Amino acid sequence: MKEFKGRVIAAGTATAEAVVSHEGLNTIASFQKALQFGDKTATCGDQNNRDLYGKQMAGKALCLPQTIGSTTGGLVLYCACSMHRQPACMLFSKPIDSLAAAGAILADVWLDGVSMPVVDCLGEEFLQYVKDGMTISVSEDGTVTVED
Amino acid sequence: MILTQEQQAILNGEQGETLAKVMKTLIQYGEVFGAEKMVPVTGEHNHLVTSFGLKALGPVYALMEQLIEAGNVSKQTFSVDPRPLDPKVPANFLQNFIFKNFMYSRQDYYEEQLNKLGLMEKDAFTCTCYMDEVGNKPKKGDILSWAESSAVVYANSVLGARCNRNSGIMDIMGSVVGYVPYFGLLTDEGRKATWRIEIKTTKKPEAQLLGSAIGMKVMEAVPYVVGLDKWLGTELNDAACTYLKDFGAATASNGAVGLYHIDNLTPEAVEQGEALIADGAQTYVIDDAELERVYREYPVIWKNPDAKPKLCFMGCPHMSLEQLKSWTDRVEAGLKEAGNKKVVIPTVFTASPAVLKAFEQTEYAARLKATGVITSYICPLMYMNNPLSGKMPVITSSNKLRTYTTARYYTDDEILAQITKGGN
Numbered sequence: 001m002k003e004f005k006g007r008v009i010a011a012g013t014a015t016a017e018a019v020v021s022h023e024g025l026n027t028i029a030s031f032q033k034a035l036q037f038g039d040k041t042a043t044c045g046d047q048n049n050r051d052l053y054g055k056q057m058a059g060k061a062l063c064l065p066q067t068i069g070s071t072t073g074g075l076v077l078y079c080a081c082s083m084h085r086q087p088a089c090m091l092f093s094k095p096i097d098s099l100a101a102a103g104a105i106l107a108d109v110w111l112d113g114v115s116m117p118v119v120d121c122l123g124e125e126f127l128q129y130v131k132d133g134m135t136i137s138v139s140e141d142g143t144v145t146v147e148d
Numbered sequence: 149m150i151l152t153q154e155q156q157a158i159l160n161g162e163q164g165e166t167l168a169k170v171m172k173t174l175i176q177y178g179e180v181f182g183a184e185k186m187v188p189v190t191g192e193h194n195h196l197v198t199s200f201g202l203k204a205l206g207p208v209y210a211l212m213e214q215l216i217e218a219g220n221v222s223k224q225t226f227s228v229d230p231r232p233l234d235p236k237v238p239a240n241f242l243q244n245f246i247f248k249n250f251m252y253s254r255q256d257y258y259e260e261q262l263n264k265l266g267l268m269e270k271d272a273f274t275c276t277c278y279m280d281e282v283g284n285k286p287k288k289g290d291i292l293s294w295a296e297s298s299a300v301v302y303a304n305s306v307l308g309a310r311c312n313r314n315s316g317i318m319d320i321m322g323s324v325v326g327y328v329p330y331f332g333l334l335t336d337e338g339r340k341a342t343w344r345i346e347i348k349t350t351k352k353p354e355a356q357l358l359g360s361a362i363g364m365k366v367m368e369a370v371p372y373v374v375g376l377d378k379w380l381g382t383e384l385n386d387a388a389c390t391y392l393k394d395f396g397a398a399t400a401s402n403g404a405v406g407l408y409h410i411d412n413l414t415p416e417a418v419e420q421g422e423a424l425i426a427d428g429a430q431t432y433v434i435d436d437a438e439l440e441r442v443y444r445e446y447p448v449i450w451k452n453p454d455a456k457p458k459l460c461f462m463g464c465p466h467m468s469l470e471q472l473k474s475w476t477d478r479v480e481a482g483l484k485e486a487g488n489k490k491v492v493i494p495t496v497f498t499a500s501p502a503v504l505k506a507f508e509q510t511e512y513a514a515r516l517k518a519t520g521v522i523t524s525y526i527c528p529l530m531y532m533n534n535p536l537s538g539k540m541p542v543i544t545s546s547n548k549l550r551t552y553t554t555a556r557y558y559t560d561d562e563i564l565a566q567i568t569k570g571g572n
Contacts, residue, residue: 070297070529072198072315072316075198075205078317098177098312098332109173109176
């Protein structure tokens with residue numbers, strides 16, 4: 001078990017199984033199936049993402065460096081939250097990018113009954129340590145606990 | 149965040165609960181990036197990235213409806229990214245059925261919302277809103293609340309306006325409340341370059357390829373490019389602006405660049421020169437071999453890499469008037485050399501409705517039509533962004549289209565050879 005401390009972008013608590021992307025997450029490509037084709041598990045549809053392609057993101061602790069791609073990224077994330085197809089939490093090793101921050105904040109401010117804690121600045125060591133399938137707990141103060 | 153009395157009053161709900169939530173959203177967004185104040189949006193017009201009535205984006209339209217019902221419409225009129233549908237663009241029966249009845253079934257509804265929110269005029273749909281013909285061209289120093297990445301990087305770099313690389317929805321929020329958080333590319337410090345790019349090619353580098361190389365190297369950083377004025381000159385004329393439009397879109401999509409400086413050419417570089425380069429900046433040297441390496445490393449994700457192309461898209465971002473004219477000359481010359489009368493691959497040149505209207509008034513329009521090239525206002529990205537189109541072997545010289553879809557990139561010369569002579 002190991003603890004990491006990050007910065008809280010959207011507060012909340014969550015416990016979920018990790019899915020890890022070591023590359024930037026292309027939000028629109030990744031959530032396309034969830035939004036357009038009724039995939040409630042939000043299976044990652046980004047063929048260029050070798051870590052995540054074909055894996056379920058809904059309800060998982062999504063660990064990543066940053067998001068990349070189209071500036072529609074924030075609204076795509078907002079829609080995924082609104083449709084309850086969002087990850088249980090999003091955990092960024094780097095400082096969050098403007099697109100993911102927009103999505104997280106829009107969901108936080110405008111959606112009732114939707115929780116997606118978001119923590120950033122967890123450090124490179126976090127992304128090196130965490131592996132798919134590990135259990136992750138997020139606290140209100142941005143403490144992230146990874147259980148082997 | 150330190151707010152003015154007026155901003156605090158809005159946050160406190162004195163102008164309604166909905167506008168308070170808009171302000172709260174922007175404040176939270178700014179605080180993530182260390183903003184200490186909100187500054188007025190000063191551009192005459194806004195520009196929105198969300199142009200498509202995609203059935204899947206119901207939550208976005210519900211949010212827009214909240215703004216409209218509360219009377220919180222845009223303080224500026226705005227243009228918006230290109231429409232996703234145009235009957236002029238070749239599509240088979242199944243594609244047409246799915247586009248109209250499934251994917252973009254809410255297009256009319258959403259366009260009605262845009263009208264209520266402050267659309268400039270009914271055909272103000274383009275990613276190149278800054279073209280003279282469109283009329284949404286910010287002035288140097290204007291503060292913007294835009295989100296379309298290719299337009300943001302152009303406005304910042306070529307026009308000297310100030311805008312962060314915002315997400316969709318945040319663009320309309322800044323315009324509705326009239327303020328944006330002050331951070332990043334709005335600040336003098338945030339506009340300093342942390343990369344020095346040295347161009348050492350033996351010929352004019354392909355705009356889309358050079359932008360891709362720089363974007364992938366510097367990601368979200370600001371690059372200062374030295375040596376490109378040798379090929380572009382020192383005047384921001386139509387040809388240079390067209391080049392920078394395509395170059396910038398590639399830096400923004402292959403990386404996440406929101407601002408670049410071109411030595412002796414772009415406004416801040418002309419004023420400040422290499423003083424814009426921050427201490428400790430990294431260096432990236434680009435020569436012919438480096439561009440070739442970048443090009444060769446693009447993955448080909450066609451199921452059959454040897455498939456004959458079924459469609460060619462040019463104009464992502466939308467083409468300029470200068471580009472439509474020069475490509476008319478090039479296609480005619482290519483066809484003449486090949487002994488063909490019409491293009492051998494269905495080819496679509498995309499541009500804004502206003503640019504297309506201006507083009508139609510020139511003698512080039514009939515000449516281009518005679519070559520078989522179709523002109524359209526469509527967004528090629530929206531056309532491609534579905535499994536049916538994704539399986540089509542489509543070629544393009546747009547590195548943005550390559551990055552976001554299955555379209556395959558070729559240089560301008562290679563595209564010209566393919567559409568006029570054929571072959572892979």
